[in-house]
Amino acid sequence: MNVIGEPATLERAPGRSGGDLVLRRAGDDFEIISNGVFLMDTRNGESERLLVRAAVAALGPGGPPARVLIGGLGVGFSLAEAVALPGVAAVTVVEIEPAVIGWHATHLRRFSGGALDDPRVLLANADLLDHLRDGGGGSDGGGYDAICLDIDNGPHWTVTPGNARLYGPAGLDLLAARLTGRGVLAVWSAGAAPAFETLLRERFGRVETRPVPVPRGEPDIVYLARP
Template structure:
């Protein structure tokens, strides 16, 4: 039995896995699933509004660059998603009519495997889409040895935010060196989008020091402070 009072579901462990960054746990809570990393709640399938906005806003901003004369984007938009998670971002990218190709970087084999099973409905089977390339690697390794060309939207959702990383090494992504590496992946119309579970003080200022236009988009959530999506684009 996994249902307790007030309509809340008591989580039941579906699988434990030894991941690259430590222990990963997939839990089921009623009709939804949760991913726990080293004992810390990472994400679940309950909403996904801010994860969808992460991708949609980035792609739309890249297309707007063409309209403003900021880039000539022939062909479908190329999107890089850092972190497969429960699949909201991938599903949103594939549903966008302007997206031609999506590269997903995910370092945890267990997460990839769960999308062939219980998490498949939330990614809508996106890993089987011919427009998708899955890179099983740490995003930092990909940034330091780029080989996939440039992207019109680079969307990061591999941590709980710039100040709340899943593993300590990820902090480099949100500092000067990491942002310079991310900027190097962007096309002329490229947009960087970063998801955060709440505001990340000082992160917006760091983006402003490297990008011409920066937006902070709060997304209300059922409990607690709003999620935040940071958008940074070229001139």
């Protein structure tokens, strides 16, 4: 029997990244826990939506329809924002965990708004690094106009040690290679990551930081980087 106010475990599944992946319910909201570490919940989503909205807005008006890559399906806020934006032609979502994908057919469907059924959306059940190395660059290999990363709690707080490679020099080179000439890289972080920002500024010509206030603690940060 659960104590009043204590999150209730709804489902538990083995995670491809190691350990257990747990979906919990807390009142009207849901939480995803990976190997005992809190990943995300459905309480707000403002910064996850900003991640995509700011990246697409940075492309500027008048260009061709945007092709967007979202690294991490999560609870679906980023994907829901992408399909709602005018001028987005195609969205590729890369999610490593089959359980997370499955929860969007049930508990989490209302948060992604059923966006996985949108004909513009391509879902890849894969590791993001593998997807990028295998030449993932849109349906015709022409690259992405916006790459939006939300697969960790931040560059300095990764779900697995292996994900740290994505935020280092080689990972940033790989991400940059998958961008179109006008492309934008957007990275979500639960708090400032100064060392990562330094790497971004060494690799990209223009870097912006967008703080997003949260109810408790330091603001979330969205990093925007352009060649």
